[in-house]
Amino acid sequence: xxxxxxxxxxxxxxxxxxxxxxxxxxxxxxxxxxxxxxxxxxxxxxxxxxxxxxxxxxxxxxxxxxxxxxxxxxxxxxxxxxxxxxxxxxxxxxxxxxxxxxxxxxxxxxxxxxxxxxxxxxxxxxxxxxxxxxxxxxxxxxxxxxxxxxxxxxxxxxxxxxxxxxxxx
Amino acid sequence: xxxxxxxxxxxxxxxxxxxxxxxxxxxxxxxxxxxxxxxxxxxxxxxxxxxxxxxxxxxxxxxxxxxxxxxxxxxxxxxxxxxxxxxxxxxxxxxxxxxxxxxxxxxxxxxxxxxxxxxxxxxxxxxxxxxxxxxxxxxxxxxxxxxxxxxxxxxxxxxxxxxxxxxxxxxxxxxxxxxxxxxxxxxxxxxxxxxxxxxxxxxxxxxxxxxxxxxxxxxxxxxxxxxxxxxxxxxxxxxxxxxxxxxxxxxxxxxxxxxxxxxxxxxxxxxxxxxxxxxxxxxxxxxxxxxxxxxxxxxxxxxxxxxxxxxxxxxxxxxxxxxxxxxxxxxxxxxxxxxxxxxxxxxxxxxxxxxxxxxxxxxxxxxxxxxxxxxxxxxxxxxxxxxxxxxxxxxxxxxxxxxxxxxxxxxxxxxxxxxxxxxxxxxxxxxxxxxxxxxxxxxxxxxxxxxx
Ligand code: FES
Ligand SMILES: [Fe+2]
Numbered sequence: 048x049x050x051x052x053x054x055x056x057x058x059x060x061x062x063x064x065x066x067x068x069x070x071x072x073x074x075x076x077x078x079x080x081x082x083x084x085x086x087x088x089x090x091x092x093x094x095x096x097x098x099x100x101x102x103x104x105x106x107x108x109x110x111x112x113x114x115x116x117x118x119x120x121x122x123x124x125x126x127x128x129x130x131x132x133x134x135x136x137x138x139x140x141x142x143x144x145x146x147x148x149x150x151x152x153x154x155x156x157x158x159x160x161x162x163x164x165x166x167x168x169x170x171x172x173x174x175x176x177x178x179x180x181x182x183x184x185x186x187x188x189x190x191x192x193x194x195x196x197x198x199x200x201x202x203x204x205x206x207x208x209x210x211x212x213x214x215x216x
Numbered sequence: 217x218x219x220x221x222x223x224x225x226x227x228x229x230x231x232x233x234x235x236x237x238x239x240x241x242x243x244x245x246x247x248x249x250x251x252x253x254x255x256x257x258x259x260x261x262x263x264x265x266x267x268x269x270x271x272x273x274x275x276x277x278x279x280x281x282x283x284x285x286x287x288x289x290x291x292x293x294x295x296x297x298x299x300x301x302x303x304x305x306x307x308x309x310x311x312x313x314x315x316x317x318x319x320x321x322x323x324x325x326x327x328x329x330x331x332x333x334x335x336x337x338x339x340x341x342x343x344x345x346x347x348x349x350x351x352x353x354x355x356x357x358x359x360x361x362x363x364x365x366x367x368x369x370x371x372x373x374x375x376x377x378x379x380x381x382x383x384x385x386x387x388x389x390x391x392x393x394x395x396x397x398x399x400x401x402x403x404x405x406x407x408x409x410x411x412x413x414x415x416x417x418x419x420x421x422x423x424x425x426x427x428x429x430x431x432x433x434x435x436x437x438x439x440x441x442x443x444x445x446x447x448x449x450x451x452x453x454x455x456x457x458x459x460x461x462x463x464x465x466x467x468x469x470x471x472x473x474x475x476x477x478x479x480x481x482x483x484x485x486x487x488x489x490x491x492x493x494x495x496x497x498x499x500x501x502x503x504x505x506x507x508x509x510x511x512x513x514x515x516x517x518x519x520x521x522x523x524x525x526x527x528x529x530x531x532x533x534x535x536x537x538x539x540x541x542x543x544x545x546x547x548x549x550x551x552x553x554x555x556x557x558x559x560x561x562x563x564x565x566x567x568x569x570x571x572x573x574x575x576x577x578x579x580x581x582x583x584x585x586x587x588x589x590x591x592x593x594x595x596x597x598x599x600x601x602x603x604x605x606x607x608x609x610x611x612x613x614x615x616x617x618x619x620x621x622x623x624x625x626x627x628x629x630x631x632x633x634x635x636x637x638x639x640x641x642x643x644x645x646x647x648x649x650x651x652x653x654x655x656x657x658x659x660x661x662x663x664x665x666x667x668x
Contacts, residue, residue, distance in 0.1 A: 098559070
C-alpha cells in the first residue's frame, strides 16, 4: 500500500469511529501530546490566547469520553449519529515539523500534514444538521502507522452562533 | 403586527410563582421587548472594543433594533441607532471594524459624523426649497436616549426615564469594581474573541439558571463524575493533568457549599450568588499574578479583592459577569423560543498571559456550545420549554426559603439555595411590564433628595 492510500484509510477509519461514535477508540488514535482544535475564528493563529469552540488535550478528551457515556449526562440522552464524507485530501510534507521536540512525548517519526474537506451530517435531538470544515491532520507516522498529533477543524462558519454539539466532528 | 393588549400582570406574577405563558406567549414576548428591553439599561459592549476614533462595534439593543457603538474623534463613545436618516438602511453592516472620516450609507451615500449628525448628502441641491431641513435631528443617525459607561462597560437605554446607570446598577456595581480591581492596573480589556451560542428556548431561562444553585449537582453530575474518575486514574506525579482537570469538580459542589455562598438581590432585578465564597473560591492563584497584585495593592487589599468571590452576577436583563473568572455573557433574545448568548473574555491589565489563558480555558470548557457544562444546561432549559406546553399546570413556582429573605437598605439577602434570585427578577419583570418601574422609583428617589 502506498502512503497516500494508507493516509486515506487512516482518515476514513478515524471518521468511522466518530460516525458510530466510539470515542474510547477514537481518543487512542492521538499521541500523548495530541490535540483536537476547533477554532472560533477564521484563520485563527493561536489556540490558547484566543477562544476556540474546543481545544482539547488528552486530559479533556479523557474526561469527555467518560462523560459521553455517563448515564446522567442529559444532553447525551439523545442518540447522536454522524456521517462524514471526506474529499480533497492532500498530503503535505511539513518542513517545519520537528518530531524530536521535547513536548512530543516518546513517539518519534516523520510528521505529515494532511488537509481534507469534510462534510458531516449529524443526527441529534430529532433533527439533522450539516457541518462543513477544512480538516488539517498533523500525523506522526512510522511507515504506514499513524497517530494524530493535532486535528484542526476549521468550520466554514466558525463565528456563527453555534448550537449544542456533543460530539467531535 | 397588532398592538399588544395590556395584561393583568397580577394574574401572571405573584411573589412565589409565575404563569407559564411568560415563556410561551409570542405576544407577551413582544411586550417584554418593548417594556423590559425597551426601558432597561442594556449592555452594549466594552470601550476596549473601540480603542481609536472610527472604531465601531454593532449589536442590537433588543431582539431587532440595530445599534452601533463608535469611538468619536474627541475620545467619547457613542451608541447610535444603526439606521440611515434617509430611507432607513442600516448604515454599518460589519460586526466590527474601523471607518475613516465619516460613516457612509451604502444606499444613496449620505454620510454622518461619529456622533451621528448628518455630514453630507450627495447632489444636495435637489432638496432646495422643498421644506427639507438638513439640520433636523430626524435626518441624522440618532443617539439612544441615554448612554453611559462604568469602568469601561458601555450601556445604553431607549428610555429617557431610566435613572442614571449607576443608580440602576445599585449595589451590584461592586461586582464591576471587583472584576476590574482584579487587574494589577485596575482595568480590563476584551481579549481573545467571542463565542456565540444559540439557545432554542426562552431568554429568561439562562437568567434564572445563573444562580439556581439547586441544579448543578444534578445537571452537571456526569461531567463531575467523569472528571473525578479520570483524576483517580492519574499517577501522583501527574501534577499538570490534575490541575487542569480540577476546573470541573466545583460544578458539583454540595448543597451545603452553595447554601453558604448566599444570594443577594437588588432593585431592577439584578442578583448574584456568592460574595464571601463561591464555587470559584478554591481555584489556585497563579504566583506571578499574585506578585503583581501585591505590588499594586499590598497584601491586605489584595486579600480583600480575592475574598469578594461571586459566582454569577446578573445585570437584568442583558448581561451576566463572572468577576473571578473574568468573562461575561451577553444575552440577546430573538423570539419567544430562541436567543443568543455571547461569551466575551477579558484580560486583566498588568497580569501575566496565563490569566487570560485560564479565562479562555474556562469559557471553552464551560460556556462553549461544545463545552461539557453549557449543553447540559441548555438541555434542561429546552425540556422546560417543552414541558411548559402542557396545560396540566399553569404555574412555575419559586417558594424556596420564602419569608426568610432579609431586606437591607439597598439589597435583599438570603440563603444560597433560596429562590431569592427568582423573586428578585420577577418583581422587576412585573414592574417593567406594568410600566411603573421608573416612575415609582423616580418619586422614591425624589423623596430621598437624590440629584440626578
Ligand atoms: S437610505 Fe441611506 S442614503 Fe438613502
Ligand atoms: Fe448549570
